[in-house]
Amino acid sequence: MTESRNPVAHWLDLYDQTMRLGHEAEIKRELRSQDDLFMFLCFSEMMGIPNPVAYYTLELYPILLTEFHEWHQRMGMDKSPLDHVRCC
Amino acid sequence: MSGIWLAVFGLGVFFLGFRFYSKYIAERVYRLDPNFVTPAHQFNDGVDFVPTQKWVLWGHHFTSVAGAAPIVGPAIALYWGWLPALLWVVFGTAFAAGVHDFGALVLSARNKGQSIGTLCNKLIGKHAKILFLFIILILLLMVNAVFAWVIANLFIKQPGSVLSIFIQIPLAIWVGYAVLKKKGRMLVPALIALAVMYGAAVVATRVEFLQIDLVRYMGGEGATVMGMDAVSMAFLIWIAVLLVYVYFASTLPVWVLLQPRDYINAQQLVVGLLMLYGGLLVLNPEITAPAYNSEATTSWFPLLFITIACGAISGFHGLVASGTSSKQLNKETDARVVGYLGAVGEGSLALIVIAAVATFFATQGEFLSTYSSFTEAGKNGVGAFVGGAGQLATGLGIPADIARTIVAVIIISFAATTLDTALRLLRYIIAELGTEYKVQWITGRHVASGIAVALVAALVLLPDGGRGLGSGGYLLWPLFGTANQLLAGITLMLVSLWLWRQARNPLPTIIPMIFLLFMTIWAMTKQVVFDWSGLGPNDAKWLLFVLGAVILGFALWILLEAITVFRNPKKMAAYESEA
Secondary structure, eight states: OOOOOSHHHHHHHHHHHHHHHHHHHHHHHHHHHHHHHHHHHHTGGGGTOOOTTHHHHGGGHHHHHHHHHHHHHHTTOSSOSSTTOOOO | OBTHHHHHHHHHHHHHIIIIIHHHIIIIISOOOTTSOOHHHHTOOSSSSOOBOHHHHHHHHHHHHOSSHHHHHHHHHGGGOHHHHHHHHHHHIIIIIHHHHHHHHHHHHTTTTOOHHHHHHHHHOHHHHHHHHHHHHHHHHHHHHHHHHHHHHHHHHOTTHHHHHHHHHHHHHHHHHHHHHOOSOSHHHHHHHHHHHHHHHHHHHHOGGGOOOHHHHTTSTTOEETTEEHHHHHHHHHHHHHHHHHHHHTTSOTTTTHHHHHHHHHHHHHHHHHHHHHHHHHHOOBOOSOSSOTTOSSOOTTTHHHHOOTTTOOHHHHHHHHHTGGGGBSSGGGHIIIIIHHHHHHHHHHHHHHHHHHTTOSSHHHHHHHTSSHHHHHHHHHHHHHHHHHHHHGGGTOOHHHHHHHHHHHHHHHHHHHHHHHHHHHHHHHHHHHHHTTOGGGOSHHHHHHHHHHHHHHHHTOOOGGGOTTHHHHHTHHHHHHHHHHHHHHHHHHHHHHHHHTTSOOHHHHHHHHHHHHHHHHHHHIIIIIIISSSSSSOOOHHHHHHHHHHHHHHHHHHHHHHHHHHOHHHHHHHHHHO
16 A cells, blocks of 8 residues: 555545455455465475476475465464475 | 434443443453554464554454344334333443453454454363354354345335345456456445446436336235235245345355455445434434333333344454454554444444434324334334435435435345355355264255255245245344344353453453343243243244244353353363463
8 A cells, every 4th residue: 555645645545444454355365375275286296296297396496485484384284394494 | 302312322422431431441451451462463474464553443343243233123123112222222332342342352362363262162162162153053044034034125115226236246346356456545446336336226216117126017015926915926036036146146255246245335334324424413303203112012121132232232243353353453452442442333323223213203103003013113124214214314415215225225235245244154154064073965065055045045934924925034033133142142251251360350241241141041031932832822933932942042051151160260270371
């Protein structure tokens, strides 16, 4: 949300945030759910599920590692499930 | 007496309640700590746990809890006159709903943002989870049956509203798409959606061709179609259409239709409140309903307290407060504004409903013929509110017939969204019970939705004597209120336990808890034993008897649990580790 410069814009911003709070959270939840599935597919081989495109997804690991910690915690694993990824 | 005085009295008590009582509760009872790290900061994930500005969160909480229920309950309760309804709404909000919503929020925030259901499970044990699940199951069944009836009733009485409601579906999908794709303020798309809906309402009110009036299509009220009178057939058709619609709507992802429709409804709530309070102020109408209806054959005590649930105190608020709002609290001290003032917001909606109905009738005789019995009040209450609201809107220069259609559109929109949400939740609960009891085939999305729709249809189409199909809806209203109050009783019990264990004064939550459980048990015993069992002067009503007996059993169970837990220090100790 852009910073409001006058009181009217400020109140309109607050009103807008109020109205879209629930809707935005739902969309973010849906997107996160899709991201979680994507993470799972990328890391599937390390969990014993064959990944036919491992050669390509390997390139994504450095990018995905930044989100790996939050992902495994969301999946109910308090500690990293992968020995060589010591995020926590 | 002018109807404005009702609003002045109610809003005055709400102001004093917020200014002084909620301050006392915040500082001396809940002892809010501005330095407490709330779950929103502790588990900030940018999705569920997000620190949110307090007024934004208040607005979101208020629009989430306010819907059709605080309109229907007070409109029916006017049967006993405006004074009992006014006093229960005003003092119920200030002393029961305020501390309930506020307490649920604080308790959840102090417990990692966990919901009331989870806290109940931890405190009392596994059987509490089943009790909780069944109360919610019954509550949701009632909600669906009652609101399907409310919508069908308004579609028949205000056929000009049908077009706007069906237009809202593609509009909501478009607004949802706009929210998803654009980064700027969403006020413009929402206002366009409202303008199109209300424009359709205006045109349909004046152009008979655009009114989808099933009764007229079938030859008017006296006509008979396939052995049924036209009104009963119209009920059957509308309820079938609604249930088919809600079956599909509840199986869609929430962000496609449900959430954007909520977004439009939030704007409608603001528009509706401004229109009604503005109209009341400008029109300054006289109260024509009696303060106390001495001709009422059904006693207000204790039925009043279960007829008005939402608007005075509602257990559903505890689910919202602990389910979502507690995860978004920026500071613990914000809970006072979000929780207490959220309840006040809904109380204000109930208050204007009382003012609208109390000032609607031309004479007291007209009121008495509309509210001739409690059953008639159930049938005619919402219609009286639509008429009263239409009359208030004339104060702002809006023609009464158009205003009536717009008010009907607002109520139906709220009820339709609740129908969708409640059927979706019902589906989840059926699936959860299927998993729990290893009946896998009912856990599928479409099977669970089908079972939910069938259960709702069976309830709402319940015929009562000679009154035909659709009678189930208004007959079930007191049961809905009871289930809602029981939920509030559980939440107040948990908050009281927490306070007691912390050696703080638990009276502000224990007193409303005892009051609610006492009234609920009394009202249910009276109805189950004397009204529905066939032992009293009335014929037996077996479905109501069974449902009422189950709810009464739950109420007694909760009472026993409360007594046991308060007397058992071990359970209290387990609870302390969480708090």
